[in-house]
Amino acid sequence: MRIIRWGILGTGRIARKFASDLRLAENCVLIAIGSRSQQSADEFNKEFPVQYCHYSYEELAQNPEVDVIYIATPHNLHYENTLLCLQHNKAVLCEKPFAMNSRQAVEMINMAKEKKLFLMEAMWTKFHPHYIKTIEMIKQGLLGEIKSVLVNFGFKPIPPIPARLFDPALGGGTVMDIGIYNIFIAMSVLGKPDHIEATMTPASTGVDEQCAVLFRYKNGALAQLFSTFSSNLATEADISGTDGRIRLTSRFYEPSSNIEFYNGRPDSKELIAVHKEEGFGYQYEARHVNDCLRNGLTESNVVSFADTLLMMEVLDKVRNIAAIHYPADEV
Incomplete structure (x- = not known):
């Protein structure tokens, strides 16, 4: 070998x-x-x-x-x-x-x-057991037709605050640092959005301290994605369909996250077991x-060039709509 x-x-x-x-x-x-x-x-x-x-x-x-x-x-x-x-x-x-x-x-x-x-x-995240299992459950039809995705990711930086978080020259702001995970989860489930809305709260440097993103799809599905450096959020993801719901617990993008499955009844929570290794x-x-x-x-064949280019295309659109600009955009 x-x-x-x-x-x-x-x-x-x-x-x-x-x-x-x-x-x-x-x-x-x-x-x-x-x-x-x-x-x-x-x-x-x-x-x-x-x-x-x-x-x-x-x-x-x-x-x-x-x-x-x-x-x-x-x-x-x-x-x-x-x-x-x-x-x-x-x-x-x-x-x-x-x-x-x-x-x-x-x-x-x-x-x-x-x-x-x-x-x-x-x-x-695309290689983590909990993510792979989630996608498998969706493909099996356990959630029915996906109608909504709700994702939040937020934390309040602790001093000394890394310069990269707020410096536009370093790609600062929530969208590129943590909001990318929200967008990734939404597109993993619903694909490329047909319509994008986005608004942000600017930090003193001009980058987004908070950003709210809405994806709309022709079949009526919605994805609501929120990222912030202003407060500590649950950092969870909810994927809901006509027949059930999956909740990825904090932190939804890491292998430590758990999968909670609800089959349509409020009291139906089932913890889905996945193998967890040591390490990060x-x-x-x-x-x-x-x-x-x-x-x-x-x-x-897991993270293809097409996947990466689509992610960058959507990130560009979100930033443009929310008026988040970097020096690199001017070249």
Whole structure:
């Protein structure tokens, strides 16, 4: 079995969680880390010892021993970091949001296609057992015809507040940081919306501190999606149909979430059992990438290029309607 050799670009919180979970994935190894700060790289290396500790992103991308690079930098850097890795013939797993807008996403995907390299957006929820089971139950018709999706995701940042949450140059605001999960769940169940409404409460920096999104569908279905940095919300998802309802408990986008199934009667709650592994939940997508690389694939059949481009298209529309603009949009 071929051992897949990973590198991680970026040394923040998510990079550390991914590195921890990579130990739970089979037949792969983290061999390299890349950071623009020597101190940050060295601190990461103490926690997760690697064979190669690089003090620049370029050095990591040029390392011939690395098979695939996980990009864990702030939103605004995904585009340039992905292109850098692809230019050096590295497969890439890029954290979400995949890019700042559709234009960037198209360029990233086109380069991967031209160079015949694997590229995937790290939509980790799509690989979690609770999500897979939820979609399976819906496809089995246990909910009947889906009529509504209600999703909320909110938390009040604790000081010191990361700059990326509110800085427009870093893709700040709720929609790109957490609202993307709400949109993902809604489109997983109902598909591309036929009509979008969106409104936001601006932070002092101009990005959205809160955002309310409404998807309308020709069959009458509605999705109500709310994200906020102003208060702590339940962070749950309700999917309701003519014959039943599924409630994904807090946090609906993580593997720790539970599935509550209601078959149409108020007192009918049933807890649906799914296998839960240790770890944060990043090992599932890592295993998938490992399998794709071993099989010579350049595109995932779970998170396809079409899936990513549709997500970026809808995010662009939501931001445009809600008047959420970034410097990257002006290029």
